[in-house]
Amino acid sequence: MANDTVNEVVKPQLHPVVETMIQLAPALAEVFPDDVTIGVSDVTTLWLSVPGKTFSLGLQPGYRLTPGDGMYEVVDQGRATRTFVPESVFGVPMMANSIPLCDEQGNIVGAMGVGISMQRYNHLFEVASTLSSAVEQISATVEEVAGSINVLADNMSDISHQSDEVLKSMKDIRKISERVKEISNNSRILGLNASIEASRSSEAGKGFAVIAREVRKLADDAKRQTEIISGTVDEVERLLKRLAESILVVNRETESQSAATEELASTIQEISQSAVALAKYAESIVSGDGGQNES
Template sequence: MKTKYAQLLAFFFLTTTRAEKSISNSLCAFSCIFMIFCLLASNYQKNGDFIMQSLLNGKHDRNLREDLHPTIAAFMIAAPLLNDLFPQDLTIGVSDTDKLLVSVGSKTIPPLSDGYILQTGDGMYEAVRDGEMQSTILPKEVFGFPVQANAIPLFDQDGIAIGAVGVASSLEQYNNLYDIASKLSVAVEQVTATIQELAGSVTSFSETMYFISEQSNSVLQSVQEIEKVAKMVREVSDHSQILGLNASIEAARAGDYGKGFSVVAQEIRKMAGNSKEHTETIRNTVSKINGLISQLHKSVSKSNAESESQSAALEELAATMQEINHNTNSLAEYAERIIKS
């Protein structure tokens, strides 16, 4: 008997997986009381009917009979008190090998009727039959929410199963947690997809701004070339003015012979003057264009830097959302394992 009880307690305290922990946690305190009543049962051999008589004389004498094994009687007395030891809402039942002796209901799970005949498929029936712990999940169609049901056999001093204890707890909170985690996971995936799309747009915008920056540099270089040409034209115009002036002087010295040349000299000076004016207009225009392109280049460079910063921030945000999504999926898987354990 001690070996079988030790195996059951080893299951409670030495489990490793989360699914097993969800079962063992719901029976951990129960197992402590179980050990105490096992000691009571073992002492019964030495103390005769004293323990049973004490139980019968107590306040919790419902359905107690003198022919009950002390272990079963002890659990019948402890059953109403077990709910106070757990944060979960539990329904607890104690049976002999044939029928339910006591059933303590919870706020969410109604109790079975005392005297209920155990049937094939019942956890306590199979615990007594197989001499092993039984665990099952009742679908939400039974109570409106999933229920975790566990049952352990009770043995006498010879190791023979004499009854069982069953505990049922609602998995509604875990089921709600699973639903919330699943919905959150979908929402996070959508947000992550949007962030990645936005990051792609920012990257594309950054590339476009870089292209514009390169083109503005090319235009700026072309404008500078135009400015150089305009400067050369102005220098030619100035020289033409000087040449026209010299030609007019020489034409005046030549008198009548230089009249025709004087007309040519005046036209040269006139053309030089017009060239100078047009060159000045070109220079002013080029100077304005040069200023605008320089300002555009600065703005493009600033926008490009901001786009790169935003792209890096979005990539970091996307990585964070992926981590959140991973944790959310882990939470959903954990809740699902608890529900299915």
């Protein structure tokens, strides 16, 4: 940008509109909530440059308006301009807005430019982008946890089903055990009766008595074994019932955790959408769009 400034600037008689804006510009700079610099010119020359709080354009009164500086285009084309100036030009990113100054007849008599520092918006964009990335990572983690909970729920459901099947099998074993016990009792009674009959018989009945004793011993042994089986079945059934109760508790907790995880995932999704929207809005401001495209 050429800076055609004379060594000794003689300020000419300016149009009252331009003079008024020169008087108002310092106060206007204080009114803006953002860090701004303000310049006022006639149709050819800059006559006031109010520096910003943290930056300055380095332009002095007497600077000749040059194509590309925004204020030149305002005077030349008769329309307002809005240009984004990158950080490499003045040390801070800036949004340059220029408007024409007109007399009562609508003739252009000068221009006023306002440069707004975009440093805060750049920082906002960086924070929003970081937040968006962090939320995406958290969302992915939550989805992974939710998937694990669902797998756990499915596995617990399978275990519960298999436990029910084992319990049914144990009931069948109990029925068989009871039947064996019944047969054992009948065999014992039969053996006892045979012993009685053998005692009434002669020497020929002694062999029969031996068989009767063996039948009773076999019946007693079968009875003891069925009692052991019955006790084992009782213990297994008790353990299976405790397992079923534990599975029920785990299923309830899993359902609760699953619902909480889904709610958390939904909330994080909303935060993610807001972060993305914030990042886009900040980017639109920094790029000079000013959020015009945001719905």
